Each structure stands twice: as structure tokens, then as C-alpha cells.
Amino acid sequence: MIFKTNGIVIQAIDYGETHRILTVLSEHGVKIPLMARGAKKVPSKFTAVAQPFVQAEFVYARSQGMGMLQHADLTNSFSTLKSDLIATSVAAWSTEMTSRLMGEEMAGNGLYRAILALWEQLNARKDPLVLCAVYESKMLALAGYQPELGRCSKCRANEGLTHMSAAEGGVICSKCVRIGAAMPVSPRTLHWLTMFAQLDLSQLGEITLKPETIADIRKIIRWWWQEHIGGEWKTRNVLDQLTDGSFI
Numbered sequence: 001m002i003f004k005t006n007g008i009v010i011q012a013i014d015y016g017e018t019h020r021i022l023t024v025l026s027e028h029g030v031k032i033p034l035m036a037r038g039a040k041k042v043p044s045k046f047t048a049v050a051q052p053f054v055q056a057e058f059v060y061a062r063s064q065g066m067g068m069l070q071h072a073d074l075t076n077s078f079s080t081l082k083s084d085l086i087a088t089s090v091a092a093w094s095t096e097m098t099s100r101l102m103g104e105e106m107a108g109n110g111l112y113r114a115i116l117a118l119w120e121q122l123n124a125r126k127d128p129l130v131l132c133a134v135y136e137s138k139m140l141a142l143a144g145y146q147p148e149l150g151r152c153s154k155c156r157a158n159e160g161l162t163h164m165s166a167a168e169g170g171v172i173c174s175k176c177v178r179i180g181a182a183m184p185v186s187p188r189t190l191h192w193l194t195m196f197a198q199l200d201l202s203q204l205g206e207i208t209l210k211p212e213t214i215a216d217i218r219k220i221i222r223w224w225w226q227e228h229i230g231g232e233w234k235t236r237n238v239l240d241q242l243t244d245g246s247f248i
């Protein structure tokens with residue numbers, strides 16, 4: 001059967017001498033593996049689409065297992081994004097997060113819209129580290145680990161919020177804090193974390209943050225991420241090396 005879908009390429013792996021296997025995230029939030037035969041040949045009709053960070057309409061044949069790419073019409077090549085090393089690195093990290101965290105329960109077009117909006121904003125030269133923090137917040141929420149930020153997670157007080165507690169599931173007040181089990185959080189960082197949780201990436205205007213502010217935000221998100229999801233993340237390590245990961 002022949003299928004047609006709009007989607008984005010979140011992974012492209014060489015296969016043999018001349019082929020590439022693409023992982024396409026469809027606009028319906030489904031991951032589709034596609035064989036792009038001859039994609040490494042020069043010239044190839046698949047050159048423009050057989051790489052990460054492209055949006056296209058894919059036509060493919062599939063009975064069972066992997067689909068065979070027949071034809072693709074490029075919609076967006078995100079060329080500005082790809083000309084910037086940090087933006088490219090954030091986009092790579094977004095695909096690793098998406099690929100590894102995406103289970104059946106996360107399927108749906110919300111994920112597709114979020115990652116596409118991230119790439120579009122990176123392509124529009126918005127601050128990649130701000131975008132990265134916003135996207136990480138979205139992924140934490142999609143994975144079920146969105147922190148409670150408005151009130152103390154233990155006593156429900158809405159003032160004196162000084163720490164984040166992984167065990168309590170969010171921010172906690174100075175009266176409830178147990179030193180050693182919580183991470184200090186400044187009012188400014190709390191403000192931005194709350195903003196990021198509510199922001200629609202596609203609606204994001206210009207946000208300019210001081211380096212120490214974004215470092216603080218990244219530090220909290222990183223800690224929260226490791227407490228709840230953990231693991232080693234290859235593309236995140238690359239991003240850390242490019243952006244002074246000493247904040248960790």
C-alpha cells in the first residue's frame with residue numbers, strides 16, 4: 001500500500017554503502033521508519049530529505065515493517081538552524097529526548113507540534129538555550145514529571161517558596177524544607193520556570209536572559225531531569241561541551 005504523510009526527520013542512519021534509514025515523526029505523532037534507497041549516492045532524489053531536521057511530505061510503500069520511501073517534497077530545510085552550531089546541537093538534543101522518551105502514551109500531535117515549533121524558532125535565530133530550557137520543560141511535562149510551581153507541594157503555602165523537592169514533586173516553602181533533599185531555587189528562576197511551563201513555543205517572542213539566569217534555570221531543570229528520568233544523554237553532553245556545562 002502507498003501512504004502519504006507530512007512529517008519531520010528526527011533521525012537518519014547510514015545503511016550499507018548507499019542507503020539511509022530515516023525515522024520520520026508524522027504530523028499525527030507517529031514514528032515511521034523509512035528506507036531511503038540510494039540516498040547517499042550523488043546525485044540522489046532523496047539527498048535533501050534524507051537528513052535530520054527537515055520537514056517534508058513523504059510518500060512511501062509499506063506492507064509490514066519498514067516503509068520504502070518513494071518520493072518526498074521538501075517543506076522546510078531549516079537551513080538557518082543548521083548554520084549555527086549551538087542551534088544544531090539543541091535540535092539534536094530535542095530529537096534524542098523525543099526518540100527516547102516517546103512511548104505509546106506520548107504519541108499524539110502535541111509532540112509533533114512542539115518539536116516543529118522548536119526547530120522553527122531555532123531557525124528564526126531565537127536564543128537556543130532559552131528554547132532548549134522551554135522544550136525540556138515541555139518534555140518533562142509530557143513524560144509526567146511537570147513540577148508543581150505555584151504552591152508549596154507539601155503545605156500548599158503560596159509564599160516563602162525557596163526550594164524544589166524531587167520527592168514532594170515541586171517547589172516547597174522554607175518551613176517544609178528538609179536540607180539535603182531539596183535544591184534551592186531563586187524567585188527569578190521560579191518565575192521563568194513557571195513562564196516556560198505555560199509558554200506555547202510557537203508563540204514565543206524575544207526572551208533575553210542574562211547568562212547567569214539561564215545557567216540557573218538549566219541547573220534546576222537538569223537536576224529535576226536526573227532525579228526523575230536520569231540516564232546518560234549523548235547529544236546533551238555535546239551541548240554541554242559547547243555551552244560551558246560548568247553550571248551543572
Ligand SMILES: [Zn+2]
Pocket residue numbers: 152153154155156157172173174175176
Ligand atoms: Zn510548605
